[in-house]
Amino acid sequence: LLSLLAPAAASAQDDDPHHDRSRRGRGIRQVDNDAGRNRRDGFWIAGGLGVGGESFDARDGLGWSDDKGGAVGYLKLGGTVSNSLLLGIEGQLWAADYYPQSYDRALGSLMGIAQWYPARRSDFWLRGGLGWARDYLEERVQDVTFRTTQRGTAYAVGAGFDFPVSRKVSITPSLDILGQHYSTHNERVVTLGVGVTFH
Numbered sequence: 001l002l003s004l005l006a007p008a009a010a011s012a013q014d015d016d017p018h019h020d021r022s023r024r025g026r027g028i029r030q031v032d033n034d035a036g037r038n039r040r041d042g043f044w045i046a047g048g049l050g051v052g053g054e055s056f057d058a059r060d061g062l063g064w065s066d067d068k069g070g071a072v073g074y075l076k077l078g079g080t081v082s083n084s085l086l087l088g089i090e091g092q093l094w095a096a097d098y099y100p101q102s103y104d105r106a107l108g109s110l111m112g113i114a115q116w117y118p119a120r121r122s123d124f125w126l127r128g129g130l131g132w133a134r135d136y137l138e139e140r141v142q143d144v145t146f147r148t149t150q151r152g153t154a155y156a157v158g159a160g161f162d163f164p165v166s167r168k169v170s171i172t173p174s175l176d177i178l179g180q181h182y183s184t185h186n187e188r189v190v191t192l193g194v195g196v197t198f199h
Helices: 002-015 017-038
Strands: 043-057 068-082 085-098 103-116 124-141 144-161 169-181 186-198
Touching (some): 068 186
Antiparallel strands (some): 043 068, 085 103, 103 124, 124 144, 144 169, 169 186
16 A cells, blocks of 8 residues: 555655745755855966056155056966965066157066955955066167166055856956066056956
8 A cells, every 4th residue: 555655645746836846946046055166166267458557666765756557468377276265377567658758668577376265155356476577668769779678576466356247257357556676676556457257
């Protein structure tokens, strides 16, 4: 008798709409929770553009110069240590044309970076980096062009937020402070940018 009733009871349970909704609800919640926990994993890459204000200190006692606006671009990539920590490398370039003074300036950097999400389920992050810097200057005097390059050290601190547009793609605004140290002067660039991040 039990062997005959058991399949019927199971069938009735499957046909019960309340039971089915409850089971589906648990499944949806489970998938959503897993998706939130696993959105950041494996290889990641990000790139973006923005604007930045550059100033320098010639270490002559006069302090920092006025800001000069320029364009900024960056590319960074790496791997995921955990849902809260990403490690990678970043290349960044700031460039501007000093038209009245007849010269162009470009500041580049290549750094190892760490990007940390303080709240495990949040998309707000802080980052820091350390690496190499390059200061390129091209000056035009009448029909003659002079080019000079200096190499130094670079550091960066910043913050940003990943606005998800899909499970693996985010639009990422960021605010960064880039510092560079050379034998003759120091550089500082404050940047505001928007990029796309692929997790």
